[in-house]
Amino acid sequence: MNRKYLILNETLYAYACRNRSHAGDPLLAELQEETLRVTEEFSRMQISPEQGSFLRLLAAAIGAKSAIEVGTFTGYSSICIARGLAEGGRLLCLDSSAEWTDIARRYWNKAGIQDRIELRLGPAIPALEQLEEDLVFDLAFIDAEKTEYDAYFERILPRMRTNGLILFDNMLWGGRLGNPACDDETGMAIHALNQKLAQDPRIEAVLLPFADGIQLCRKR
Template sequence: MAKSPAQKIREVATTGVGTLRREGAKNGKGLKSAYLADPIHSYLTEHSSPPDPILDALSAVTATLPEAEMQVPAEQGTFLTILTASIAPRRAVEIGTFTGYSALCIARGLPPGGRLLCLDISAEWTSIARQYWARAGVSDHIDLALGPAADSLGMLPEEPTFDLAFIDADKTSYRRYYELLFPRMNPNGVIIVDNVLQYGHVVRSHSDNPAVVAVKQFNELLAGDSRVQVVMLPIADGLTIVRKLPSPRTPV
């Protein structure tokens, strides 16, 4: 039997992630808070704005899927909304939408007239997203393109267009997505990259996991790219914020 698009992409997106999750959870910590002691994580979430009923309902539906761990946690969603509202992008793009939680959070931070382009390969997962975008009243601000994200990006004009981008798809393609996004980002545009710590495996001297290898190489690429300013944050499984500089920085 032929595999559905969702089956194909889940095999890529979750390559080796089962092993990483099991090892990351040995100390009883949640998958999305492996870098914080449980009391600290609880304190942080208790003193942050909670998700509303629509986000809670979407989380509950997503939790029934085998790939539920691919959804961003609530605190990361809140961070995405705050950052989006602060940047006020006219055009934003998301690579890897899954069931739409992060897209909903980004869309809620858009300014009047702002639009979000979502790129995903799965009609199955994004059908859930569409339902909850409609419930949240953000559907009119989101455009969804189904198909390989690299192909969709490659078809866009190679000119500065986006003020904000969020990468959260198959890790082995991160470098390709970045290369395609960069010329399409406006000066001072921000690229947010998820899962840059790979459950802590990026600090190990060796890994046979393709996702870990690819993310480690990608992290090194960003750190040495004179065209951008970069900061890596220990939110969830690691979040990198990349600012496209108006002109390349001068080596020190």
């Protein structure tokens, strides 16, 4: 069978990343630079710029008015999602770190989107269990503790509207998945979730092999 995909190298991936809307956004570039300087090795947790563009585009494409993010860090993905929301849209952010989300808050202000975003500090699972009864989401982005992804999913799915989108980051786990030798706890949790999502009749799922792998799920 003919291979129907490209094996990317640095040059080709960089080319793809350059040729998108909002490439080189100055505020996001500044946030990237500050995150690297302030959080040092933790800065690798930040999503990539092309993922940010993808989140923004998806939020806008589905006319999202209500979104949730689990794992905000210094705010990169939240800014992208919030910028894609429809007029009057709201993003609820969950994160356990006051230190990192203080940076996010500062950039929400700089971007002029602070009124669209609510941050709830603390562990995500109890926060999800305490959500107001009437909250429904059009879009969810999951990017916190990998071994808890399934727990986040089970708590968020009942709140998604039909055709709402749930995205999970790092679903190729640095390229370690698909290899039987990958036996670390986090990798196995992500693998189990990838398998579950593919079979789950409540959703439709595609594992997109860009950045570190994004599971894109549509609620049926």
